[in-house]
Amino acid sequence: MKCSIPKGTRDFLPVEMARRNYIFDTIRDVFKVFAFEPIETPSLENLSTLMGKYGEEGDKLLFKVLNSGDFMKDVDFSQDYHKVAPRICERGLRYDLTVPFARFVVQHRDELVLPFRRYQLQPVWRADRPQKGRYREFYQCDADMIGSDSLLNELELVQMIDLVFRRLDVSVTLKINNRKILAGIAELVGAPDLLVDITVAIDKLDKIGLENVQKELSERGLTEAQIAALNPVFELKGTASEKLDSLDNLFSAIEIGKKGVAEMRELFGYISHAETSCNVELDLTLARGLNYYTGAIFEVKANNVSIGSICGGGRYDNLTGIFGMPNVSGVGISFGADRIYDVLTELEKFPDNLSQSTRVLFINFGAAEQAYAMRCASALRQQGISTMVYPDSAKMKKQMDYANRKNIPFVAFTGEAEMAAGTVTIKNMQSGEQQTVAATEISNVVRQ
Amino acid sequence: MKCSIPKGTRDFLPVEMARRNYIFDTIRDVFKVFAFEPIETPSLENLSTLMGKYGEEGDKLLFKVLNSGDFMKDVDFSQDYHKVAPRICERGLRYDLTVPFARFVVQHRDELVLPFRRYQLQPVWRADRPQKGRYREFYQCDADMIGSDSLLNELELVQMIDLVFRRLDVSVTLKINNRKILAGIAELVGAPDLLVDITVAIDKLDKIGLENVQKELSERGLTEAQIAALNPVFELKGTASEKLDSLDNLFSAIEIGKKGVAEMRELFGYISHAETSCNVELDLTLARGLNYYTGAIFEVKANNVSIGSICGGGRYDNLTGIFGMPNVSGVGISFGADRIYDVLTELEKFPDNLSQSTRVLFINFGAAEQAYAMRCASALRQQGISTMVYPDSAKMKKQMDYANRKNIPFVAFTGEAEMAAGTVTIKNMQSGEQQTVAATEISNVVRQ
Numbered sequence: 076m077k078c079s080i081p082k083g084t085r086d087f088l089p090v091e092m093a094r095r096n097y098i099f100d101t102i103r104d105v106f107k108v109f110a111f112e113p114i115e116t117p118s119l120e121n122l123s124t125l126m127g128k129y130g131e132e133g134d135k136l137l138f139k140v141l142n143s144g145d146f147m148k149d150v151d152f153s154q155d156y157h158k159v160a161p162r163i164c165e166r167g168l169r170y171d172l173t174v175p176f177a178r179f180v181v182q183h184r185d186e187l188v189l190p191f192r193r194y195q196l197q198p199v200w201r202a203d204r205p206q207k208g209r210y211r212e213f214y215q216c217d218a219d220m221i222g223s224d225s226l227l228n229e230l231e232l233v234q235m236i237d238l239v240f241r242r243l244d245v246s247v248t249l250k251i252n253n254r255k256i257l258a259g260i261a262e263l264v265g266a267p268d269l270l271v272d273i274t275v276a277i278d279k280l281d282k283i284g285l286e287n288v289q290k291e292l293s294e295r296g297l298t299e300a301q302i303a304a305l306n307p308v309f310e311l312k313g314t315a316s317e318k319l320d321s322l323d324n325l326f327s328a329i330e331i332g333k334k335g336v337a338e339m340r341e342l343f344g345y346i347s348h349a350e351t352s353c354n355v356e357l358d359l360t361l362a363r364g365l366n367y368y369t370g371a372i373f374e375v376k377a378n379n380v381s382i383g384s385i386c387g388g389g390r391y392d393n394l395t396g397i398f399g400m401p402n403v404s405g406v407g408i409s410f411g412a413d414r415i416y417d418v419l420t421e422l423e424k425f426p427d428n429l430s431q432s433t434r435v436l437f438i439n440f441g442a443a444e445q446a447y448a449m450r451c452a453s454a455l456r457q458q459g460i461s462t463m464v465y466p467d468s469a470k471m472k473k474q475m476d477y478a479n480r481k482n483i484p485f486v487a488f489t490g491e492a493e494m495a496a497g498t499v500t501i502k503n504m505q506s507g508e509q510q511t512v513a514a515t516e517i518s519n520v521v522r523q
Numbered sequence: 524m525k526c527s528i529p530k531g532t533r534d535f536l537p538v539e540m541a542r543r544n545y546i547f548d549t550i551r552d553v554f555k556v557f558a559f560e561p562i563e564t565p566s567l568e569n570l571s572t573l574m575g576k577y578g579e580e581g582d583k584l585l586f587k588v589l590n591s592g593d594f595m596k597d598v599d600f601s602q603d604y605h606k607v608a609p610r611i612c613e614r615g616l617r618y619d620l621t622v623p624f625a626r627f628v629v630q631h632r633d634e635l636v637l638p639f640r641r642y643q644l645q646p647v648w649r650a651d652r653p654q655k656g657r658y659r660e661f662y663q664c665d666a667d668m669i670g671s672d673s674l675l676n677e678l679e680l681v682q683m684i685d686l687v688f689r690r691l692d693v694s695v696t697l698k699i700n701n702r703k704i705l706a707g708i709a710e711l712v713g714a715p716d717l718l719v720d721i722t723v724a725i726d727k728l729d730k731i732g733l734e735n736v737q738k739e740l741s742e743r744g745l746t747e748a749q750i751a752a753l754n755p756v757f758e759l760k761g762t763a764s765e766k767l768d769s770l771d772n773l774f775s776a777i778e779i780g781k782k783g784v785a786e787m788r789e790l791f792g793y794i795s796h797a798e799t800s801c802n803v804e805l806d807l808t809l810a811r812g813l814n815y816y817t818g819a820i821f822e823v824k825a826n827n828v829s830i831g832s833i834c835g836g837g838r839y840d841n842l843t844g845i846f847g848m849p850n851v852s853g854v855g856i857s858f859g860a861d862r863i864y865d866v867l868t869e870l871e872k873f874p875d876n877l878s879q880s881t882r883v884l885f886i887n888f889g890a891a892e893q894a895y896a897m898r899c900a901s902a903l904r905q906q907g908i909s910t911m912v913y914p915d916s917a918k919m920k921k922q923m924d925y926a927n928r929k930n931i932p933f934v935a936f937t938g939e940a941e942m943a944a945g946t947v948t949i950k951n952m953q954s955g956e957q958q959t960v961a962a963t964e965i966s967n968v969v970r971q
Contacts, residue, residue, distance in 0.1 A: 089641070
């Protein structure tokens with residue numbers, strides 16, 4: 076029987092787990108010190124919660140779970156499969172962490188104290204075509220703060236992004252824009268109703284270049300004059316503050332645009348005093364696809380690595396409106412753990428000692444010695460040191476080989492002499508050095 | 524629109540997350556110090572991997588995932604739903620962690636160094652009828668060691684169980700038996716081919732009592748004489764060692780029974796020197812349902828709490844045989860996190876401070892003061908202290924209220940006087956005490 080796993084899914088071996096946990100732990104630690112609290116939602120959601128929230132394409136990519144029992148009862152199978160699917164599947168797999176969070180907030184509104192900061196690290200599933208760096212099961216790491224309009228929240232997200240990538244030792248550029256500025260631009264060129272089309276097209280600037288964006292804008296219904304009117308925006312130069320000054324002039328009578336500029340001025344003012352170390356840019360061509368954003372939008376790219384964005388987010392004025400609870404605003408970010416993994420791999424930024432999970436291996440010399448070794452091992456374990464006693468009294472070479480192949484840094488010998496003296500001989504597998512110490516002193520030798 | 528989640532699934536709020544993580548962290552820490560390494564397998568497995576591995580009942584309880592795209596193409600819907608399901612669903616959700624581990628070992632056999640110890644903490648899904656304490660999505664926490672027949676492995680599992688529950692401060696009884704002894708008993712009563720029936724019936728002794736077990740044994744084909752021949756086994760009294768002596772006599776010519784007795788003697792000998800603190804019993808009526816066990820079997824119950832087993836496991840001689848790779852033996856245990864959660868709740872054993880996630884709240888007095896507060900907060904966060912600056916300069920009462928409702932132990936005030944002096948006034952919310960300290964000294968006050 077051939078063993079395999081579904082396309083687009085992965086097994087994680089201990090070395091990969093150690094690397095993934097290094098990323099998750101770094102992100103989680105930052106979420107925690109910024110006073111975010113963990114929540115989890117079920118992997119299975121009612122399809123009625125998920126359908127229609129991710130656009131037509133999203134509905135297609137939802138994994139649907141077959142009803143238990145006689146799922147065929149009373150179902151008309153002569154219909155189109157799009158119509159049959161929701162009749163035989165009541166539940167689907169989590170597609171992102173935002174819609175479930177919105178559902179969570181509505182469902183638990185009486186239990187939550189606002190402002191509420193939640194983080195959530197869970198897998199999501201999408202029936203996308205698998206390709207390099209794109210999986211059907213992958214983790215999202217989201218942090219959202221709801222119930223406050225203060226731009227201090229945006230500042231803290233910037234600080235969090237900065238701290239995560241500083242700790243991961245990855246040089247990044249954080250691009251910031253504001254949806255109100257994009258709305259102002261749409262009004263400026265006389266196409267406020269085409270805001271979504273304009274943002275979708277502008278969003279591709281990085282990928283397809285200015286000419287193709289202009290072509291797409293034309294296809295999406297902008298006139299040549301409107302497209303030309305966009306040019307001053309693409310051509311704004313200078314510092315964030317200079318760009319905002321120019322925009323303020325362009326927006327002379329456009330309220331929403333001026334509001335966006337004022338928000339960005341305040342945020343960039345905060346950032347300038349916040350001692351962040353990453354490169355922060357105001358990028359007026361940053362649009363981000365999701366159309367629920369209404370204020371600041373963020374996107375992070377790793378410098379010197381050609382991969383898409385590794386973190387993104389923004390402010391939304393109406394997270395829970397889709398579930399009938401208006402006026403819950405918030406702002407959030409999402410870290411893409413899988414892409415960060417690829418970046419750290421390419422830059423060789425994973426710490427060296429991650430794969431050393433077992434610290435000490437006791438060689439097994441037989442019945443009497445193994446009892447002594449087990450007692451020494453117990454003491455080390457009580458002190459939090461990962462310790463193994465080789466379970467069989469196999470040949471010495473086999474046991475030493477095992478230590479080498481498992482990358483175990485210390486091997487402990489407890490022969491007759493050691494037992495008589497109450498000592499242990501410890502070999503440092505890297506340096507080859509050997510020393511005999513009292514059994515009570517082992518931890519001092521093997522600790523990092 | 525009404526918000527709800529599928530029956531048998533749960534949202535976890537921060538307080539529940541803190542409690543669950545306390546359990547997971549305790550178990551994981553013990554797995555780690557015993558040199559187990561983490562792996563993860565996909566939530567989605569090919570149904571061909573899962574079907575037929577959990578019995579007929581298990582097949583029914585598997586969640587099946589609908590194929591993407593036109594799943595109806597070329598499928599004959601006039602058949603029975605049992606036949607249609609595998610045609611329209613190629614994948615299913617993980618049902619336990621054992622079968623995926625077996626598949627993992629076969630698939631990655633060239634990458635694993637034996638003996639291999641893996642732990643795995645992941646959710647599983649079963650379309651069971653939801654009821655109190657039984658969910659459709661729940662976590663399993665498994666540790667298995669493969670590639671060694673040594674009973675030192677069993678000893679280490681006993682030590683791990685002991686350590687986990689000692690750390691959780693739960694008094695437990697660990698029952699141990701051996702499948703070879705059960706096989707010996709089946710031979711003894713002259714029904715070796717009814718071993719599985721006998722174990723299934725005996726397994727229910729705790730729940731339904733001796734009389735009903737005897738009734739079931741009769742229904743399962745044992746004669747009255749055979750049932751009577753079982754009585755001496757039920758009536759064995761004394762210490763583990765005394766019971767084993769009696770069994771040895773009963774088994775005079777039954778090899779497999781004698782082998783089981785010898786294994787138990789060795790294991791109980793190890794345990795007697797291992798300084799475990801939990802109550803360990805040899806229970807000859809312990810059977811455990813899963814019929815892949817071939818040696819020691821374990822089951823843990825909390826003393827003074829009427830709930831089923833909270834941990835169990837055993838030795839198997841042929842983990843990967845179902846996937847065509849013979850002779851991989853091993854032994855493992857699985858902790859039931861959800862039941863342990865219920866036990867800790869009932870015994871009120873969760874540490875008090877788990878729900879204190881945010882340590883310090885800085886009161887927001889307005890633009891100038893908030894900048895100063897943000898700098899103080901950054902310094903605390905760098906030191907790993909969970910800190911929040913209230914994002915709006917709301918009324919003092921509202922901000923203090925927030926600290927109280929969120930159970931935040933320290934509130935920090937940074938008014939004009941503090942800013943001028945480079946200090947912060949900190950209020951201990953429990954004692955009501957207030958003190959003013961240098962901004963650089965805050966961490967000394969708010970640390971536990």
